[in-house]
Amino acid sequence: MTTRNTKVMNRFDATSRLIAKLKHEEAVIGGIGNTNFDLWAAGHRPQNFYMLGSMGLALPIALGVALAQPDRRVFALEGDGSLLMQLGALSTIAALKPKNLIMIVMDNGIYQITGAQPTPAAGVADLVAIALGSGLTNSAWAADEEDFERLVDEAMSTDEPSLIALRIDDKPGVGTTRRDPVQIRERFMHGLGVREPL
Amino acid sequence: MAVSEQQPSSQAGPGSGDKSWHSIVLQTLKRNEISLIPYVPDRVLTPLIKSLHADPFFTTFATAREEEAVGIVSGAWMGGRRGAVLMQTSGFATLANTLASLAVPYQIPLIMFVSERGTLGEFNYGQSLVCRTMRPVLDSLAIEHHTITRLDELEFIVDRSIKQAVTTQAPVALILNPLLTGGKVFDK
Numbered sequence: 001m002t003t004r005n006t007k008v009m010n011r012f013d014a015t016s017r018l019i020a021k022l023k024h025e026e027a028v029i030g031g032i033g034n035t036n037f038d039l040w041a042a043g044h045r046p047q048n049f050y051m052l053g054s055m056g057l058a059l060p061i062a063l064g065v066a067l068a069q070p071d072r073r074v075f076a077l078e079g080d081g082s083l084l085m086q087l088g089a090l091s092t093i094a095a096l097k098p099k100n101l102i103m104i105v106m107d108n109g110i111y112q113i114t115g116a117q118p119t120p121a122a123g124v125a126d127l128v129a130i131a132l133g134s135g136l137t138n139s140a141w142a143a144d145e146e147d148f149e150r151l152v153d154e155a156m157s158t159d160e161p162s163l164i165a166l167r168i169d170d171k172p173g174v175g176t177t178r179r180d181p182v183q184i185r186e187r188f189m190h191g192l193g194v195r196e197p198l
Numbered sequence: 199m200a201v202s203e204q205q206p207s208s209q210a211g212p213g214s215g216d217k218s219w220h221s222i223v224l225q226t227l228k229r230n231e232i233s234l235i236p237y238v239p240d241r242v243l244t245p246l247i248k249s250l251h252a253d254p255f256f257t258t259f260a261t262a263r264e265e266e267a268v269g270i271v272s273g274a275w276m277g278g279r280r281g282a283v284l285m286q287t288s289g290f291a292t293l294a295n296t297l298a299s300l301a302v303p304y305q306i307p308l309i310m311f312v313s314e315r316g317t318l319g320e321f322n323y324g325q326s327l328v329c330r331t332m333r334p335v336l337d338s339l340a341i342e343h344h345t346i347t348r349l350d351e352l353e354f355i356v357d358r359s360i361k362q363a364v365t366t367q368a369p370v371a372l373i374l375n376p377l378l379t380g381g382k383v384f385d386k
Contacts, residue, residue, distance in 0.1 A: 029273070049276065053299020057269035060261075064273025064281070067234060067257065072277075088262020089269075092236075096259060181303040185276060194278040 006167045007144040011106050012038040012174045014166055015077065017149055018104065019043060021156075024073065027065050027192060030177075031058035031078040033113045035106060037173025039077055046191025050177045050184050056085030059103055063093055066101040069192065073100050073156055080107040080127060081119050087130060093161050094135030102155045103136075103163040108170055116170060131163045139163035219352055219378050220246035223311070226356045227282060228255055230364075232309065234274050234281030236260070236267035238289045240313040242379045247284065264289040265296045272306045280364070282309040287316050290371070291328045294335050301369045302339055308369035309360055314345070318376040321384040332373070342370045347377035 015038045022028070027047045030036030035058070036050040049065075051058060062076035083105055093101060109122035121127070131139035138160050142148035148166055155162035177184075189195045223246055227235070235250050235258040237243065250258040261267040264285045271281030290312050301308040315322075316329025336343045342362065344355050356372060363370040375381075 027277075051300075052303070054265070054269065054296045057265060057272075057296065057300065060266045060269030061273035061276075064234070064270040064275070064279075065277040066273075067270070068274040068277025068279035086263065086266060089266050092259070092261050092266060092270075182305050185304040185306070189276050189278075192277055194276065 005143070006141045008167050008169050009142070009145060009148070010171060011035070011108075011168045012041060012171075014104075014106070014145070014148055014168065015039055016042045017145060018075070018077075018152060019045070021149070021152055022047075025191070026073040026075060026156075027062070027069070027188075028075045028077065029058050029062040029065065031055075031076070031082045033079065033082075034173035035077045035079045035082070036177050037175050040177040041173065041175030046187055048191070049188045052177070052179055052181055052184075056082045056089075058082060059086065059089045059093065062101060062103070063089070063096070063098060065192070066098040067096070070098070070100055072192070073102065074098075076101070076103045078103065078105050080105060080109065080121065081111050083127060084119060084121055087134070090131050090134035090136055090163075094137075098161055099159045101161045102152070103131075103161070105131075105163065105165040106168045107165055108168045110170060112170055112172060128163070128165050131165075136161060136163050140165070142166045217349065218245070219349055219374070220249060222349070222353050223356060224249050224253065226353055226360070228253075230280070230357065230360045232280040232282050232360065233257060234271060234279055235284060236270050236281070237284035238262075238264050238267065238286070240284070240286035240289075240315075241382050242313040242315075242374070242376075243284050243286075243311075264292050268293060268296050268301060268308060268310075271308060272300055272304070275306055275308075280309075282311060282360075284311045284313075286313050287329045287332055288325060290332050291335075297335075297339055297341065297369065302341070305367040306369065307363035307367050309363055310369065310371045312371055312373045313379065314373050314375050315382065318381055319383050336371055342368060343373060344371075345373040345375050347375045349378060352378065
């Protein structure tokens with residue numbers, strides 16, 4: 001455990017800062033639970049996709065969008081517990097090197113939504129070190145909010161996949177996503193220009 | 199190894215004489231504009247995987263888990279690109295949650311090719327047991343599935359199933375039986 005000089009930030013605040021930067025209809029995949037609740041609370045955009053299950057698949061879903069639309073930047077917002085379920089996805093992304101994929105990992109060390117139990121990684125594993133070891137060379141901890149915004153700007157102008165991890169507090173999500181999977185998927189496809197509304 | 203692999207596959211273009219099962223699957227995928235093929239490999243699928251890698255039309259790569267591959271093709275579908283996932287029976291058994299919480303409720307036309315282990319000469323008890331969970335899981339979620347045993351029915355089933363999945367926005371599992379592929383046997 002080396003990097004612990006990072007500020008503890010807040011998920012909703014960081015998500016809002018990210019969304020405020022998106023000016024080119026970037027796609028955003030919100031992972032299960034609080035991650036997509038705060039994405040929803042930051043203000044719905046047609047290019048947002050909210051996961052209501054399939055824990056751990058925010059990165060793979062974002063990778064699929066990135067491979068389908070190489071000219072659009074695609075963000076995956078994922079929690080630490082979710083990422084731990086699908087660590088192999090980091091290597092898949094490192095091997096494919098999509099130029100337009102940016103991964104944001106919110107790390108509070110707990111399964112907040114189920115009762116704040118610590119994850120097995122809490123206190124022993126470093127998610128950025130895992131990402132680097134998986135081959136994602138452009139991975140970093142955000143030291144504070146300013147540094148997070150700087151890293152996002154960098155990621156949006158680079159030609160390789162980026163992973164930005166943030167330590168966050170133990171607060172629950174601010175909003176609650178409307179749980180309508182068909183409408184979520186359909187509106188997302190409209191937002192990506194794949195379909196027109198009826 | 200499948201008997202069909204011994205057939206010449208050098209002329210695998212459309213309308214060519216190559217009628218191996220894997221050539222038919224490849225051509226049918228191409229005709230239906232399915233170009234993204236993540237997979238978790240299987241011995242029986244090897245000739246198909248090799249020919250997919252050799253064809254620049256396809257983006258094909260291994261994933262660490264089958265769930266990951268399902269996530270990737272689901273994202274790609276929403277982004278306007280068609281995909282299909284290749285896996286083995288035991289890999290399908292890891293998918294119940296992903297099917298029930300992503301592919302089915304979000305109405306994603308997830309196209310799955312499952313190489314069937316666990317039957318018709320299986321030598322690994324665990325494979326034969328996990329195989330028995332596959333169709334009950336598919337049936338419990340009312341997911342369309344077909345077990346393909348005959349070469350002369352392969353193209354029809356694959357082509358029609360892909361079109362139905364896309365137009366009805368529903369997943370489909372195409373189970374490649376050892377009667378079609380030759381399967382995997384103890385001495386191989």
